[in-house]
Amino acid sequence: MKEEILRLLRSADGYISGQELCNRFRVSRTAVWKAINQLKEAGYEIEAQQNKGYRLMAAPDLMTEAEIKSLMHTDWVAKEVLYFDTIDSTNIKAQELAEKGYPSGTLVVADKQESGKGRRGRSWVSPSGTGIFMTLMIKPDINPNNASMLTLVAALAVAKAITSVTGEEALIKWPNDIVVNGKKVCGILTEMNAQFDYINHIVVGIGINVHNESFPEEISQMASSLMIEAGGKRFHRAQIIAETMSYFEQYYDTFLKTQDLSALVREYDELLVNRNKSVRVLDPKEPFDGKAMGITPKGELIVDTWESRKLVSSGEVSVRGIYGYV
């Protein structure tokens, strides 16, 4: 009910009367009053005016189930939201929930990760209050060979959501890092659990630097937060989450129709930070330089060298802008 009250307060043009809330949820005045009080205790500023009703003045930067759901407009993504103040890793938790039978679309969110996972066994720094650490679990009925494209679908969704909420231009460093002003603000770690021909589940872990004030010297040239790039402005994390989920659902449903990115190539390419720029492809066999042209419908990066056009597969190689990210 709290989530629905929040949703109503948000969508209301002015006040909502207590009586209206009672009718809507078929509960007593006391029950409504209790729920409103719980919301106040959680940090929501709710004004109560006699004869007018309730009005939401300000919402705290929470990522609770009620807060996220009250902002969400999806059909099936994140219908189940689990929030944790502290967790080992949202990816690990999401995989556990998948095994326990939680439905496709379950979202795990944490304010802090104690052993956040990065790529190839590396860790992801995840302190409290600064970021969004979330994992979306899905159980797609697709060929496992097509699953790696989902990480590009997720990148597209996050970039669009960040731009929509912050107004800052978020671009994609192929395949799935999000950069603002040339600095990385988000990493995505997609992990698959499969029987080779059959996907048990996929977890898409998304870590976004939102309110970090600074970064360690070693990475400060490469990493940043939305707040730093927006000149100190703070953002509502639940709103970024809700927007990401909306975009993901939309792009994912498009992806499913063809099980490839053919209908998303154009939108992805428009956000590709390296597009039409020189890149160095750190192919373990032989590094080479070229110009990034865009992606194929399978999600490969098209790189034109002086002698030929090459397709770079996700993960096999690392791509660098010749001067840092751009």
Add this chain to the structure above:
Amino acid sequence: MKEEILRLLRSADGYISGQELCNRFRVSRTAVWKAINQLKEAGYEIEAQQNKGYRLMAAPDLMTEAEIKSLMHTDWVAKEVLYFDTIDSTNIKAQELAEKGYPSGTLVVADKQESGKGRRGRSWVSPSGTGIFMTLMIKPDINPNNASMLTLVAALAVAKAITSVTGEEALIKWPNDIVVNGKKVCGILTEMNAQFDYINHIVVGIGINVHNESFPEEISQMASSLMIEAGGKRFHRAQIIAETMSYFEQYYDTFLKTQDLSALVREYDELLVNRNKSVRVLDPKEPFDGKAMGITPKGELIVDTWESRKLVSSGEVSVRGIYGYV
């Protein structure tokens, strides 16, 4: 120490003196006597003769860590063995252990599974006392695209181990079912947890019907146990496990050298139950009949139809002998 005492008793040609055991483990007579008593309590028949020492007369059909390890001769496979009387699923437990940092080669064994996993979300009947339910967890540094071949490596190991312990000819129904006298006695469920370009871990779940006395009507034409096929003879399950692990280590190390099955094709083909026989390939697009010729170094099944040679990829299709399994 119990595992080492068992190993010594097994390898001894006659008796081993208490003094020798004391010296070997640098412990007191009392400590040796205690360990021997614990083994007796666990069901081992150990004869103690004054002036001669101890002799192992009979071992119970246990799959405990000590019993399995005392029979094992591997370098790295199953150096860590976890035994459970009852478990939900050995595959799930092995995946949990992988996340917790257990080393590659960890083996989980259970006498009974409460929700044993079969392929594509199906279940695997796993009652107590009748079977071997085990999962080997590995963390291979190979390309995820090559990982599906491991299930053929496992099939080869199980077939060899069953033949070696029971004397019955165990063959392989491509890709990874084991059949004796044309009936399935073992299923293998391999699951991978990966970051697309990087394997977190792979679990190879192996279920062997050992002492089942009968099967439900619906599957009795297709399924059997080692005991039924060996005319009522009982087997020592830990020995089958130990043999399987030895063969797996050997074949896996061969596989790793080329990351394909090129050096194992011949041995695999010799055990292929459908080889040179007519098969029906239940391709979801269009089923077709042909003759199974063997496997490719990538693990595909080579099927010659009247018009062309086709390569069948694991999992995409189901292959049936025109008359049941053979």
